[in-house]
Amino acid sequence: MQILAIETSCDETAVSLVKADKGNFFVMDEYVSSQAKVHSPFGGVVPNLAAREHVKNLPILLKKIIKKNKIDGKNVDLIAVTQGPGLIPALLVGTNAAKALAYAWKKPLVGVNHVEGHIYANMIGANAKFQIINPKQIQNSPPKADQPMAEKLNIQKFEIKFPVLALIVSGGHTELILMKKHLSYKILGRTLDDAAGEAFDKAAKILNLGYPGGPAVSKLAKKYYTNAHNPIPDIHYSLPRPMLNSSNFNFSFSGLKTALLYTVRDNSQILKNRKLKEEICYEFQQAIVDVLVHKTITVAKKYRPKTILLGGGVSANKELRKQLGEAIKKELPTTNYSLPTAKYSLDNASMIAVASYFHFMAAKNKKEFLGNWKNMEAEANLSL
Numbered sequence: 001m002q003i004l005a006i007e008t009s010c011d012e013t014a015v016s017l018v019k020a021d022k023g024n025f026f027v028m029d030e031y032v033s034s035q036a037k038v039h040s041p042f043g044g045v046v047p048n049l050a051a052r053e054h055v056k057n058l059p060i061l062l063k064k065i066i067k068k069n070k071i072d073g074k075n076v077d078l079i080a081v082t083q084g085p086g087l088i089p090a091l092l093v094g095t096n097a098a099k100a101l102a103y104a105w106k107k108p109l110v111g112v113n114h115v116e117g118h119i120y121a122n123m124i125g126a127n128a129k130f131q132i133i134n135p136k137q138i139q140n141s142p143p144k145a146d147q148p149m150a151e152k153l154n155i156q157k158f159e160i161k162f163p164v165l166a167l168i169v170s171g172g173h174t175e176l177i178l179m180k181k182h183l184s185y186k187i188l189g190r191t192l193d194d195a196a197g198e199a200f201d202k203a204a205k206i207l208n209l210g211y212p213g214g215p216a217v218s219k220l221a222k223k224y225y226t227n228a229h230n231p232i233p234d235i236h237y238s239l240p241r242p243m244l245n246s247s248n249f250n251f252s253f254s255g256l257k258t259a260l261l262y263t264v265r266d267n268s269q270i271l272k273n274r275k276l277k278e279e280i281c282y283e284f285q286q287a288i289v290d291v292l293v294h295k296t297i298t299v300a301k302k303y304r305p306k307t308i309l310l311g312g313g314v315s316a317n318k319e320l321r322k323q324l325g326e327a328i329k330k331e332l333p334t335t336n337y338s339l340p341t342a343k344y345s346l347d348n349a350s351m352i353a354v355a356s357y358f359h360f361m362a363a364k365n366k367k368e369f370l371g372n373w374k375n376m377e378a379e380a381n382l383s384l
């Protein structure tokens with residue numbers, strides 16, 4: 001079945017056409033338009049500006065994907081859209097477009113939770129070398145009779161082994177979620193204030209590094225330990241690891257941001273000296289990675305999942321990916337580790353398509369999604 005998906009919950013406008021074939025997902029075509037430049041002067045996402053950009057860009061992206069793939073309502077089986085959580089003016093642009101398409105084409109419409117989208121991003125070519133394939137490639141190289149399509153395209157069937165412990169870290173979320181089966185979510189811990197990505201973004205603002213902060217901070221952090229100093233030297237500035245040993249599984253990152261603010265205020269040379277900036281970026285990133293890794297391992301030791309899964313924008317962070325992997329190998333060697341390809345860590349519509357497929361397949365009455373264009377509404381605080 002073919003799924004056309006739309007994502008507009010924050011500052012990326014994204015559309016995707018995904019083919020679901022017996023548990024394998026083929027991204028046939030997709031487009032993501034980032035608004036980072038628009039929000040950069042403000043050091044964070046401005047909701048109304050985000051909505052304005054989505055209104056401008058979504059019709060362009062939709063027209064492109066529809067025309068290029070000759071989508072006409074007959075060859076699409078399902079429309080999927082991010083229903084929430086997110087910025088309401090931004091979400092409304094996507095949900096209204098999706099509703100209009102579902103009505104015009106008389107297709108089922110599935111509203112997807114953005115956080116579950118980040119979880120299911122792990123199923124897009126998780127074991128594949130081949131991520132994006134263009135439809136022509138399939139037509140030009142049809143699988144031989146004795147060779148399943150997945151194998152031909154070098155895509156192995158990826159099955160998540162349950163129970164899964166998911167760590168979702170993004171600009172709006174820091175959550176540890178236990179999944180006993182598909183679409184079943186129990187939140188074991190969450191941030192009490194800032195999300196991990198938000199902390200990166202605020203740190204970048206303090207250090208005049210622009211928006212989004214995660215890539216900027218991690219770029220300088222990498223310079224610190226690769227170029228200038230090898231092996232990693234003593235850190236001169238030390239920042240706290242908030243709630244590292246707290247008795248619950250929650251997080252808090254606003255104190256870390258404040259500690260950075262005070263360190264920069266009391267050491268004004270940091271802002272003028274590139275090397276000091278690299279050093280403080282290293283320490284800031286490491287503080288976040290330490291807390292995320294330690295908590296995830298602690299929770300995993302208690303709940304003994306078969307898979308630990310990472311997702312969300314911060315999961316693009318190479319140190320987090322690496323250090324969590326090393327910790328799992330050392331402390332829980334029989335546990336699987338699943339992470340999305342870095343591209344699908346960030347907001348995209350393919351992950352929304354994949355999550356929608358599981359909702360659709362789980363429904364006893366598939367027709368229930370047919371009238372959804374009438375009653376599905378965007379929800380800023382949609383919970384899992």
Ligand code: KG4
Nearest residue numbers: 170171172197212213214313314317346347
């Ligand atoms: O999932 P996402 O694209 O959007 C939300 O759902 O929020 O996540 C965006 C967040 C931003 O806060 C950004 O700074 C952070 O992910 N991020 C990173 C990296 N790339 C993006 N954080 C740390 N390291 C990165 N490499």
Ligand code: ZN
Nearest residue numbers: 170312313347
């Ligand atoms: Zn996201």
